[in-house]
């Protein structure tokens with residue numbers, strides 16, 4: 001049986017990552033700047049590479065009715081389905097401004113689980129400290145609810 005190597009909180013040097021990962025990080029950082037976050041002032045950007053080779057982006061969009069806020073990760077997932085229909089996610093990058101880069105919230109993990117296999121890499125990057133971390137999705141979202 002093929003062994004799946006899981007990455008849990010692995011620190012990376014961005015200078016050493018492959019071009020496609022760098023591109024995904026750049027996209028996440030760029031879309032983060034479009035975040036609409038007048039309430040929290042915390043901006044998040046997400047970029048998703050699909051199996052079809054396309055990259056989709058999302059940023060957090062807040063609402064005066066705070067529960068109506070949509071996170072960056074769900075925004076990117078919505079963009080992918082709206083643009084190319086259902087496809088599997090092959091890599092995810094999330095950029096935020098906190099010194100320790102933020103992981104996706106639990107609602108977003110559940111949402112992403114619909115499209116993302118456990119071995120898929122999730123890159124978290126901070127735009128303030130430059131810290132870059134790698135996880136596998138299964139580490140962030142074990143025992144996901146995906147079927148009923």
Ligand code: THU
Nearest residue numbers: 040042044060071072103104105
């Ligand atoms: N936020 C995201 O966009 N993604 C996450 O996974 C964590 C939280 C946003 C939602 C809200 O606009 C702000 O960060 C503060 O919670």
